[in-house]
Amino acid sequence: MVTETLQRFMLGSPAISFLFRRDGEPVYNVVKTEEPLERILSVYPDLERDDLIPVDLSEKNVRVSGFVTLPEKFRGNRLRENLFINGRYVRMPILNFAVERGYGESLMKGRFPSTVLFIHVDTSEIDVNVHPQKLEVKFSQNQPVLNALQRAVREALRGRQSFRITIDRDRASQTDEENKAENEPPARRQGPLKLNESTTTRGYGTAKPLRASDFRSISTDRLNRFDREMAIPESISDLTLVGMLNERYVIARTDDSLMIIDQHAAHERILFDQLKTSKHFPSQYLTSEIEIRLDELEVETFAQKGERLEDFGFQVILRNSSLFVKGVPQMIDVTQVSTLVHEIIEELRLEVLEGPEKVFDNILSSMACRRAVKTGDKLSEEELRELLVRMSNIEMPVCPHGRPLIMKIGLKDLDRFFDR
Amino acid sequence: MKFTLERKDLLPKLETVAMAVAPKTVKPVLAGILFRVSQDGEISLMATDLETSVKTGIKSKHFEGEASAFVVEANLFIEIIRNLYDADIKFSLDTTNLSIDQGKSHFLIPTMSADDYPDFDTISAGSSFKESLTALELMIDRTLFCAARDEFMRNLNGIYWEFDGDFFRLVAADGFRMALAEGKVGTALGENFLLSLKSMKNLHNAMKSAKSDEITISHDGSRVGFSFDDTEIVARVVEADFPDYRKVLPKAFKTRVKVDTKAFLDALRRGSIAARFGSDSIKLELVDGQIRLMSSSQDHGESLDELAVSKDGDDLTIAFNPRFLSEAMKKVDSEETELNFVDAGSALQINPVGVEGYIYIVMPIRLI
Incomplete structure (x- = not known):
């Protein structure tokens, strides 16, 4: 707690020098600087x-x-x-x-x-x-x-090249003001759907785009009434693959309903369940060590609970303020190692507050999340089918973070929507 | 302007350049293929994703009109050509539309302006050497699968080219394993470089349609060019440091076994069935005269296979990700393979017996 509070002071007031000793040992010794950036770099190495x-x-x-x-x-x-x-x-x-x-x-x-x-x-x-x-x-x-x-x-x-903003939020939730702000005609954003003014005239006349309001859409109001609890099915079995939406949602059907599955959340759940039943976590050796720089707070936590990382399949050594990783849990990509280690140390630090069981679950869910296919990953048809098969073993149709992973639209719901 | 091309000449060329078309792009013109038609009916096709550029040439059968250039949307154009017969296809460009005709089939597609398309920069400066195309293709094939797939790992998401005297090496690694292939070179390029996985895949695919066996490789510091037949590929060098692969190579071994390549692969496949559904690890027990391959999973039981081998050195029990082992073993084309071990926590080095020039390194999994 002290380190954390101190970090905030240090970040908030770069123009003040700080010297922090713990048990006589200097932990922080930062000199005042004109540059807030310098201070951030010393607090978060x-x-x-x-x-x-x-x-x-x-x-x-x-x-x-x-x-x-x-x-x-x-x-x-x-x-x-x-x-x-x-x-x-x-x-x-x-x-x-x-x-x-x-x-x-x-x-x-x-x-x-x-x-x-x-x-x-x-x-x-x-x-x-x-x-x-x-x-x-x-x-x-x-x-x-x-x-x-x-x-x-x-x-x-x-201004950053590596940064791509893709604004793809729920159109229905946009306010009028926001709509106006994006000076693009709404129909353009409806996608490639363009119809000729009269379907009877053939030829390549200029198509008059339909306006968004010409379509009946599920309004947010309707969606809210579309009770989440009701839309989460009790059991998931006999799913037949229908298709994919946007490399994000898997569309499947059963005899009497349509199922929309969040591919990342579903995979995460499957892996989480798998990890929970494993007794131990094998560790894949790396060809070369990965260095992860820790901040003071993390070093402190690691000193107390570092050996726990081994339980999850990491092989690590602390040298100075850096953690050297020799082995990682299987299926964790090298790029994810650093993030995952930071997350686990953070979880371990909070153990006093949240209790070991919760922390254990949180760490497993972090690992499942890092391992799972991501939103935007293109899955092959075979992989999608495999995902559906494995989903039938899921006990809780929510992801480890508590978000739903499947939405059921029954025939009845469809009939109601189409006023049949 | 009008020209005629035969479908069987055009399609492979199209497929070669289409690989470089950017799959998702903010600049619409980059989703296209640039056609540049010269006064004498020579047509060059080009595509780029700004990292790799591919250019190839084709001679038109009949040509009339002025030299011109235009860009067509790659997917649309290829779809049309694929669906036509193997016969002559007539193309005709009016100001902005291209019409495509074969027999009674007619298509009219819009074109984009060639002015917006980035120029193809042939590498003229720097050094170059010639290599057998099939030899290089094999080297790429032997290494490509080991490269990291994740584009965020810039230094591992590709193949490293190292020049060392009369030799050059291709190295790929993903943090858990490594592939190394070696070839001879007439003149050294001097500088080593790293090319992205995507560039290498484009090159590898384009090489399949090559007719001659000679490829010229040139390097000007920031870009690498490959040319064969009338195809030219220019790839941008990745500005990232490839890790020192020599540190990964074990210095001394304690156990060496010689296996029949095919028999070992088969045993590996059978021995890892349980692993595929669960733990993702296969255990190898090396004792005198045999290897035992085992995997187990809580829900899917056990798999066990045995294989007679000749062994030198210590007994050893070691575990691996079966996929890493089999992917490497599949590339071994010698009848026998040598597996060289240090201990349960160190790299395995796979050497094909009797064939020089490529090795694999696979890191084990810690046994619990």
Whole structure:
């Protein structure tokens, strides 16, 4: 806890030098710097200069500045999303959400960036006396701050070549204002569907695109009423493959219903169940060691609980502040090793709060998540069929993080929709 | 402008260049194939994803009109050509549309402007050497499967080319295993380089349609060119450091067994059936005169197979991912294979017996 609190102070006030001793041993000895970036690099030694993108945006009464990481440099939780309002560290979920929205879809579910963002607002616009530890403030108006934060992050990331923003959110949930903001006619975004004005006239006349409103769509209202509980089937068996949607959802059918399966979530569940029944985790040796730089907090945790990593199939040695990985759990790609190790150490640190059983499950679900096919991975037909077969063994049709992995649309639901 | 091409000449050329077409691109023109038709009816076809560019040539049968250039959408165009008969196909370009005719079949497709298409930069400077195309194709085939598939692993997602005196080596590794193939070279290129898996796959595929056995490889520091017949491929060198593969090679061995390649592969396949459904590991017990291959899984039982071998050195029990073993063994084309072990926690080196020039390294799995 001390290290964590101190890290926040260090990040929030780069112009102050810090010396932190534990049991007489200096843990941190950082000198004041003009450059907030230098400070971030000393607090998070696993980050490199190029991983951090400067953010700077001023809008009306709000200014957002600081640094965010590229989406590839994600973490498994929000602990590194540091936000400061007028210099003071705050913990307000709505701000975190705004930051993550700034990343759009480049950041997968369950992945979080590292950020050090300073939000400056006029003191007349906030009330700081709303939280006993002053970890929250009240804005006179939330929206301008949230918008500024989201835009600041997005603008900063947009300039990066390696960053691709794909905005592909649920159209139905867009507000009119958002629709207007994207000055593209709605029909264009409906996809390639174009029909001639009159289907009886043949030839290559200019097609008049249909407008979105010409179609009957499932409105969000309807979807909400479409009870999630009801849509999650009790048993999953005898699935026949129908097709794929967007390299994300597998479409399958049973005798009397349509099943829509989230490929990543489903695979994750299957692997999770498999891992839970394994007694031990084999470790695949690497041709060469991988070095992972740990921050002080992680070194501290590793010193106490590091041997637990071995239980999960890692073979690691700590030298100075770096972890050298010699072996990894099977099927974990070399690129995922660093993220997974950070996630597991984080989980181990929280063990006192969450209890060993929960932490064990969390670690298994991290491993399952890293191993599972990803959203966007193109699966062969054979793989899809295999996935469906394995799904029949699933006991809980939700992914280890609790999200549903299958949606059932019964014949009745369809009939109701089509007013039959 | 009008020209005629025979389908059987055109299709393989199209398929060669189409491999370089960017699958998903923000720039629509890159989803196309560039046609450049010269005054005397020579046609060059080109495609690029900005990392690999492929160019090939074809001579038109009848040609009338002006020299011109246009871009057609690759998928659409190939789909049309594939569905026609093996006979002459007539092409005719008016300002922006290309019509394609064969017998009673007629297609009219839009074209894109060639001005927006990036130029093909032939490598003119730098050094080059000639190599037997079939020999190089084999070297690529022996290494390609070991490269990391994940594009984020930039330094392992490709094949490393190393020049060492009279030899050059292709090396691929994914962190768990490594493949190394060696060839002779007349003149050394001097500098080593790394090419992406995608570039190498494009090259490998394009080589299949080659008619002559000579390929010229040239390198100008940032790009590598391959040319054979009338096809030219230029790939950008990946700016990443390939790890020092020599560190991975074991220095001394404690156990050596000689196996019949096919028999070992068969035993491996049978011995790992249970593994395929569960633990993903196969255990090898090396004792005098035989290897026992075992796998087991909680839900799928056990598989066991035995194979008579000649063994030198210590007994050893060691486990592997069966896929890593069989993928390497499948590439071995000698009758016998030598398996060289150090201990249960160190690399296995696979050497084909009697054939020089390629080896595999596979890391084991820790036994529990």
